[in-house]
Amino acid sequence: MDGLALSLLGAAAAAFLAGIGSSIGVGLAGQASTGVIGEDPEKFGKVMLLTALPGTQGIYGFVIAFLILLKLQIIGGEIPAVTTAQGGHLLFASLPVAIAGMLSAIHQGKVCAAGVQMTAKRPEESGKALILGVFVEFYAVLGFLASFLISNGVQVG
C-alpha cells in the first residue's frame, strides 16, 4: 500500500477517533449539566468546567494529526516520497492517541457526568470532581506522549 495513504490514515485516525471519544464524553457530561442548569442556572460556571474536561482528547488527537501532516509537508510544501514502511510507522504512531484518547474521553465523560451531579448537591466540592476526572485524563496524556515520541522519531523522505 502507498506509504502516503498509510500515514494519512494515521493522521485522520488520530483526529477522528479521539474526536469521537471527546464528542461522546462531552456529550455525556453536557447532558448531566443541562439537567443541573435547569434546576439552578447559577451553577453554570462550575458544571461548564466539568463538561469541557473530556474535550481535551480531541485536541490531542488533532495535534498529532497536524504534526503528521507537517511531517508529510501536506500543508504548504513538496510532499516527499513516503515508503510503505514509513507510512506504517506514522500510522502506528497515531494509534496511542487515537485509541487511548477515544476510550479515555468516553470514560472521563462518565466520571464528569457523575461529578456534575455531585456538584448539583455540593457545589463547593466541584474541584474534587475535576481532580477525579483528571485521573482518567492522564492515560490520554500518556497516549499523546507516546504518539508524539513515535512520530517524532520517524524520518520521512
Next chain:
Amino acid sequence: MAVAPIKRIHIVCHRSMHETMLVLLQDIGVIHISPLSEDETSDLLEPVGSDTRDIEKKLAEVEGAVTYLGRFVPPGGLLSSFLGGKIELTPAQFGELSEEHRVDRILEEVKDLEQEVAELDIRTSRLNSAIYHLQPWAPLQIPLEELEPTSHTAIYGGSVPVAALDTLRENLARGGNGWVIEETSRSGGRAYIVLVELADEALDGERLLREAGFQPAAFPSEQGSVEEIVARMGQEMSALSSQREKLLAKTSELAKHRITLMAAYDSLAQAKARIEGLSEASGTKDSVVLSGWCLSEQIRKLEEALSSLSPETAVITRDPLPEEKPPVALNNKTAVRPFQVVTNLYGLPKSTEIDPTPLLAPFFVLSFGIAVGEGGYGVLLAVLSKLGLKFLRLEEGGRRLLNLLFYCGIATFIAGVLMGSFFAIDFASLPQFLQPISSLFQHLQLFNPLEDSLLFLGIVLGLGFFQVWVGVLIGGIIKWRSGDRKTALFHDGGWLVLLPLTAFLGKTIVGVPALYPWLVAAASIFVSAGFASAGVGGKIGAGIYALYGLTGFFGDILSYSRLFALGLATGVIAMVVNILASMTKGIPVIGWLIMLVVLIFGHIFNLAINALGAFIHTARLQFVEFFTKFFEGGGSHFEPFSRKFRYTTITTHHAGSSTGSKNPMVDAK
C-alpha cells in the same frame, strides 16, 4: 507551618441578653459554635429551645418573590453567572431596606400580583380549550340552548368515527325514518354530528350511537350559536390578555423594589442563623452558655467586645484536649495565602497536622509553569488576573484564586522563555527591525522542547523525583518530631538514600560502586519495616512489601511526564493556531482581519483550555504524588458564626461609625 492555634471557649451570659450577645458575636465573626460535649455538660444545663420554622417560611416567601421579580429585570450575562455579583449597600441603606413593614407591603403586593396573573392564566387556558373544543361545531346555526330534548324528540350531539357513519345511517333507517343527522364537520377521522329522532322506541338511536363509537360533546352552558359563543370567548380572552399586560407592567414597576426583598432575605437569613446558633447553646433558668472554638489570636478581640457589651458576661478559654477534634483554620503569610486554594481543594489538615500550603507552593507554580510552558500565555495570564483583581468585585476565595493565577502566569512566562516559546512565534523569520528582540529571546532560550524532547522529559522527571524526595523527607521529619525516631531514621532515611542512588546503579560514585550503599539503604528499609510486625515471617513479609514500594515511587515520578506532554501540547497548539491564521492571509481585502480573529480566538481558547488542564493536573500531582508521603488531611473547616449575605454585601467604609459593636441594623424578630 502548623495550623492556626485554637482555643475551646465557653461564653456565659444572663438569659435576658442572649439576643444582643448573638448579634455581637455575628458582627465580630470569630467563634465557631459547637455544642457542649458530654463531658462538658451537667444536669443543671438544658438545651435552649428555639424554632426556625416561622422564619424559614418567611425566607421561602421572600426568596420566591425575589425569583419571581427576577424575571422582570434584564439578565446579568455570562460573566456575572461566573462571579455572582452582589449588590453593595451601606449599613444605613441595608437597615432601611430591610425594615419589616416595608418588606411586608412589597411582599404582599408581589404575592397578589403573582396570584392574579396565575388566575388570569388559568382562565385564559380554560377559554382556549373551550374554543378548541367548539371549533368542529362552528357551522351549527341553532343556538346551543335549543339543543334540548322535547316531549316528542330526543337529541344527541357528539362525534363518531367517519368510517362508522354510513353504518349508523343504515341501522337508523332500518328502524324507520323518524330521524335526521346534521353533520357539522369532520376532523381527525371523526364526524361531528347532531342526531334528532322521534322519541320512538323502535328507533333506539342511543344504542346504535353507542355501537358506532359515539362520544357526546360537552357544550358550554352558554346562550347563542357556536359562532357567537366563540366570538364572545375571543373578546373575553383579549380582555384578559390586556388585563394581564397591565398586571405585568405593574410587576415590572415593582421589580425595582427587588433590592428591598434581597436585603430582607439577607437580614432574615442572619436572624435565622442566630436562632440556629442559639439552638447549640445550653442554659439554666437565668443563664445561657454558648460554647465553641476561637483562634488564639482573636480571643482578645472577643473578650473586649463582650466586656464592652456588659460586665455580666464571662469568657472561659482552655486549650483543646487531645481527644477533641477542633475545626481548622490555615494561617499563612500573605505571599503563600493564595496557595490555600489548592490545599482547600484537597481538604484541610487535621488540627494536629502541619499545613502543607507553604510546602506545595514552590512546586505548584513550577509545575504549572512547565505544564503551560508558553511565555506569551504567561504574560496574558498574569495581566488578565491582575485586571480581574482590579476590576472585579470578588470575595476572598476569588481574589486568592486570581492571585494564585498571577503567580502561575509569571512562572509560565519564565518557563516559556526558557523553552523559547512566545506565542509560538518563529523568531528566525521575524523582520529585520525586530532583530534585537528575537536575538534576546534566542539568547534566553535554554532548549527547544520539540527538538530536545528527551531533555525536556528528563527535566520534568527530575522535578518529579525532587518533589517526591522532599515529600519523603518531610514525612521523616514529622515522624522524628512526633517521637518515632527509629522509623524516621531507618525507613524514611533509607528511602532518602536509596531513591537517588537508584539512578546511578551500575556506576561508581567517588570510586565506590553505587550498588553497595544502595544495598545498605535497602537493608535498612527492609529491617525497619519489620519493627511493627511480630514473628520472623511477618518481619520478612513486611520488609519485602516495603521494598516493593519502590515501584510506587517509579509510578509517582513517571506521573510527572504529564507536565512534559501538557507543555508540548500548548506550544504545538499555539503553533497550529499561527499556521491556521497565516493561511487566511491569502484571502483578499479581509484576509488580515480574519487572521487577526483566528489569532485572538485561537490563542485565548488554547490558553483557557491549557491553563485549566495545567491547574488540575498540577493540583493532582500535589495531592497524589506529594501529599501521600506526609499528609493525611480530614480536618473540618473553621467556620465562624458571622454575617453571611446571599444577595447583598455591606460596604464598611461608608459607615459613619466602625462596624462591629452595637449595630442594631438587622434586628429582625
